[in-house]
Amino acid sequence: MIKNLSYSMLALTLTTAGVGVAHAADNRTQAMGGAGVANGNYYQAASLNPALVARYEDRDRLGIILPAINFEVADQDRIFDSVDDFQDAFDNLERLIRQAEQGGVDEAQLQAAREDVAARFNDISGALVGNINGQVAVTLLNRHASAQFFANANLEAFGATRLDANDVDIFLNAEDLDALNEFTSEGFVVGRLITDYGVALGRKFNVAGRDFYLGVTPKIQEIESFTYFSALSDIDEDNFDSSEFRNSETSFNFDLGFSMTLTQRISAGLVLRNMVSNEVVGSPIYSRRVDDIVTLDYKVSRQAVAALGYRTMRMSLSLDVDLLAQNYLGLTDVSQLQVFGEVRETQFVRAGYEYALGRWAQLRLGYRHDLEGTYDDAYTAGLGFSPFGRVHFNVSASYIDDRSFGAGAQLMFTF
Numbered sequence: 001m002i003k004n005l006s007y008s009m010l011a012l013t014l015t016t017a018g019v020g021v022a023h024a025a026d027n028r029t030q031a032m033g034g035a036g037v038a039n040g041n042y043y044q045a046a047s048l049n050p051a052l053v054a055r056y057e058d059r060d061r062l063g064i065i066l067p068a069i070n071f072e073v074a075d076q077d078r079i080f081d082s083v084d085d086f087q088d089a090f091d092n093l094e095r096l097i098r099q100a101e102q103g104g105v106d107e108a109q110l111q112a113a114r115e116d117v118a119a120r121f122n123d124i125s126g127a128l129v130g131n132i133n134g135q136v137a138v139t140l141l142n143r144h145a146s147a148q149f150f151a152n153a154n155l156e157a158f159g160a161t162r163l164d165a166n167d168v169d170i171f172l173n174a175e176d177l178d179a180l181n182e183f184t185s186e187g188f189v190v191g192r193l194i195t196d197y198g199v200a201l202g203r204k205f206n207v208a209g210r211d212f213y214l215g216v217t218p219k220i221q222e223i224e225s226f227t228y229f230s231a232l233s234d235i236d237e238d239n240f241d242s243s244e245f246r247n248s249e250t251s252f253n254f255d256l257g258f259s260m261t262l263t264q265r266i267s268a269g270l271v272l273r274n275m276v277s278n279e280v281v282g283s284p285i286y287s288r289r290v291d292d293i294v295t296l297d298y299k300v301s302r303q304a305v306a307a308l309g310y311r312t313m314r315m316s317l318s319l320d321v322d323l324l325a326q327n328y329l330g331l332t333d334v335s336q337l338q339v340f341g342e343v344r345e346t347q348f349v350r351a352g353y354e355y356a357l358g359r360w361a362q363l364r365l366g367y368r369h370d371l372e373g374t375y376d377d378a379y380t381a382g383l384g385f386s387p388f389g390r391v392h393f394n395v396s397a398s399y400i401d402d403r404s405f406g407a408g409a410q411l412m413f414t415f
Contacts, residue, residue, distance in 0.1 A: 025068040025133035025152065027410040031382020031396035032352025033366025035318035038259055038269030039309025043139055043412060045200040046150040049271040049307075050215030051257035053139060053146045054202035062415040063139035063148075070133045070408030072398055077126025079160065083187060083235060086120040090233045093117050097177055117171040121185070124232075127160035130191075131406075148200040156329055157191030159240070161232065184288050187235030190339070192280075192298045192330050193224040202257070210261055217255035221274075224248040225298045227282040249280040253300070266310055273303040279332070296335040301326060314356040322347045328374055347371040352380075360386050364396070376400050390414055 026047040029036055037049045043063040045053035093113045099105040137150035167183040174180035198219025205212040225247050228240035239245075253276045259269040282296040304323040309316065327336060328344035336343045352366040362384035369377050382396035391413055398406035 025070045025135040025408065025410070026065075027068055027070060027382060027394035027396040027408045028354075028364065028384065029352075030070050030398065030406075030408050031364035031366060031380055031384075031394070032318060032354060033350040033368045033378070033380045034348070035307070035320040035350040035352035035366060036309070037257075037271050037305050037307035037318075037320050039267045039307075039311050039316060039318060042141065042146065043137065043148070043414070045139070045148045045202065045215065045257075046135070046137055046152060046196075046198070046217065049257040049259060049269055049305075050148075050200035050217040050255055051202050051213040051259040051269065051271075053141075053148045053200045053215055054204040054213045055259065056141050056146070060141050060414060062141065062413075063137070064413045065135060065137040065150075066411055066413075068133075068135040068137075068394075068408070068410035068412075070396065070406065072131045072404075072406030074129045074400065074404035075126070076401070076403045078403075079124065079126040079128050082120070082124045082126075083161070083232065086117070086124060087233055087235075089113070089117045089120045093171070093174075094177060094180065097174065097180060101176065114172050114174070118168045121163075121168060121171060121232075124161055124163060127158060129159075130157045131155065133408075143204070145201055145203050147202075149198075150200065151195070151197050153193065153195045155191065155193045157189060157226075157240075158329055159187070159189040162186045162188065163232075181233075183232070185232040186229055186288060187232050188230070189226065189228045189240035190282075190296060190329065190331075191226055193222075193226075194300065194330075195222045195224070196220070196253075198254075200255075200257075213257075213259040215255075215257040217257070219253055219255070220250065221253040221278065221300065222248055222250045223278060223280045223298065223300055225280050225282040225296070227285050227294070227296050229285045229287050229294065231288060245283055245285065247280060247283045249278060251278050252276065253278065265312060266308070269305075269307040269309065271303075271305050271307075273305075274300050275302060277301055282335075294338070296338065297332040298330045298335070299327070299332050300330065316352075316354045318350075318352040320348075320350040322349070322371075325372060344374050345372045346374050354384075360389070362386070368398075376404070378406075 040048045040052045042056040096105050096113050132155045135152045139148040163185045167185050170183045196219045200217045202215035228245040256272045261267050279299040284293045284295045287294045307320040309318045325345040325347040349369045354364045364382040366380035378400050380398045384394045386392045394410040396408045
């Protein structure tokens with residue numbers, strides 16, 4: 001049976017300050033706020049829009065990304081540090097109670113240990129939100145049909161606590177180990193890993209003097225969920241991905257993409273991602289707060305992004321808008337209600353700017369805003385280095401606040 005999970009209000013409030021969802025590891029994309037569906041480069045096809053694989057210069061023949069990595073993380077209250085402090089105090093109290101049962105502990109020392117556990121418990125607050133992406137890709141370009149073969153992994157995770165204020169009385173008054181372990185507060189980590197293996201195919205068409213680019217990305221998609229719950233005294237963030245807490249489904253999916261030149265410098269684009277909706281049921285996990293089994297379901301839903309782009313020889317501007325809202329962490333509506341007591345969604349507007357600093361260097365800036373208000377605004381930046389136009393090293397960084405940030409790097413070769 002599935003029951004509602006009532007999380008501490010403070011932990012829930014702080015999820016809104018978390019990182020935004022970065023849909024790919026490509027660091028040009030990330031440095032530009034995640035924008036580029038209309039006028040990105042061909043090597044961004046798997047990240048942004050399969051139609052882009054057909055947009056390339058005559059001298060381009062081959063592109064290799066080995067690899068691209070990007071992460072974002074938010075931990076505003078150092079939640080796992082405070083949990084570790086609580087666990088150390090709890091272990092000390094357990095030790096002293098054992099000694100007290102043998103008559104070897106001063107009552108004042110035992111009471112000080114009880115108060116230390118209660119104080120450490122009251123210090124626990126906040127949430128940890130993380131997003132990690134990795135990608136490798138090989139792109140083959142020709143005028144008949146260009147192709148980018150890729151593997152892309154995207155991990156989203158959320159960790160927090162479910163605290164019961166009544167547990168303070170247990171810590172302050174426990175006379176034996178059985179009484180001490182009657183507390184119900186928990187820690188948890190939930191999330192999903194989506195891994196895509198596929199090929200982005202695209203071709204250029206010219207109609208009435210305008211260039212059109214069409215693309216499709218057939219892919220094998222593996223969705224792996226993890227649902228980890230543990231007593232607050234035992235939670236270990238290193239164990240959340242153990243096999244007993246994971247479940248996965250593998251299926252076929254595909255993306256569709258379109259781009260066209262409106263004028264010599266202005267382009268428009270549209271991408272439809274994950275046209276086949278898929279769901280995976282999380283592993284059943286016992287919760288001591290509700291004394292029952294908890295099962296959370298995750299889904300991959302359709303995404304639609306419309307975009308405009310402006311480009312000159314030295315500069316480009318990109319604006320992308322999500323047309324469909326997405327459930328936070330990919331949790332289904334029912335699971336959202338179980339975890340948060342409400343359905344939380346995200347819907348982003350992304351903007352990016354790039355300027356060429358001479359022939360072999362690029363400066364990039366970006367901005368990301370969540371129309372649903374689940375995430376705070378993010379500011380992004382990055383640099384690109386491309387000696388001889390063949391070796392490319394891109395770095396990116398994102399900033400939300402002092403404890404919410406991201407970074408990434410990418411090595412690429414073009415021939």
